[in-house]
Amino acid sequence: MSDVWLPFMDAGIAAIGGALAGSVATVGAAFATGWWQRENIRLTGRAEHWRQRREPRSQVYREFASAVADIRDRVRTQPHMPDSGLAWVSPEFFSDTLTDQLREMLVPVRRSWLDVALAGPQSVSGSAAEIEKACRKLVVFAMGARSTSSDESSQAYVGSSRAFIETANSLSPLLDSFIEIAQAALDDDGTRTQIE
Structure with missing residues (x-):
């Protein structure tokens, strides 16, 4: 009985196994293709989102840096501005x-x-907040003096x-740091998970 049953089962099992393997391969390929397409669309969409945000960000960062540089340069050009934070x-x-x-x-x-x-x-807004605070302090110290x-x-x-002198002398390093952080944020193409 075993000899008769085995050849019959081998052909049937082989046919079913082949059909099943083909189906599994087709379904697996469809899932892999679908996953790859979704992932590609997600990355492309994220990169496009960051690209669209980059131009306005660049303008905003430039305006902020320019406004801070104006204050820094105004103080630097003030006659008798000392370099040392310990001087008065x-x-x-004033x-x-x-x-x-x-x-x-x-x-x-x-x-x-x-x-x-x-x-x-x-990361950029934190650096900008530190600079804005220093600029406010500069005005307060000038008015106090x-x-x-x-x-x-x-x-x-x-x-x-x-x-006042100490705060004025801190503006250049703070502004340099802001520019470096802003450049890193603008260089991100959107494929990183997040800039912090």
Whole structure:
């Protein structure tokens, strides 16, 4: 019985096995093709999304960096600006003109900082927040030094003056760091999972 049954089963099993193997291979190929197409579409869509965000981001980053550079350069060109964060300057340094100009120049910094924060990513907006805070401090310290300049030996004047110089000297490294982080964000083609 076993001899009769075995040849019959071999041919039947072979036919069913062949059909089953062909079906499994076809279904497997369809799944693999479908997965590959979905993955390719996802990556292409993500890259296109990042490309569309890159141009507006580039403009926002440029406006912010330019506004900060304006403040930095205005302070640098102020007569008798010391290089050392430990130095302080005479009260004439903190003129009404300087403090008024710094207050006016802070407006585009704050406006463009908000645009950077909305454009992201977090690494860029965090760097921009640090710079915006330094620019605000710069204005506050200039106004503080101006209001206490009648007594240049007072603790308040010396403290405000030193803090102003130290903050002013920190703007260039902060701006350089921002530009480096912004470039990395703009160089991302969207295939990375996230820039942080």
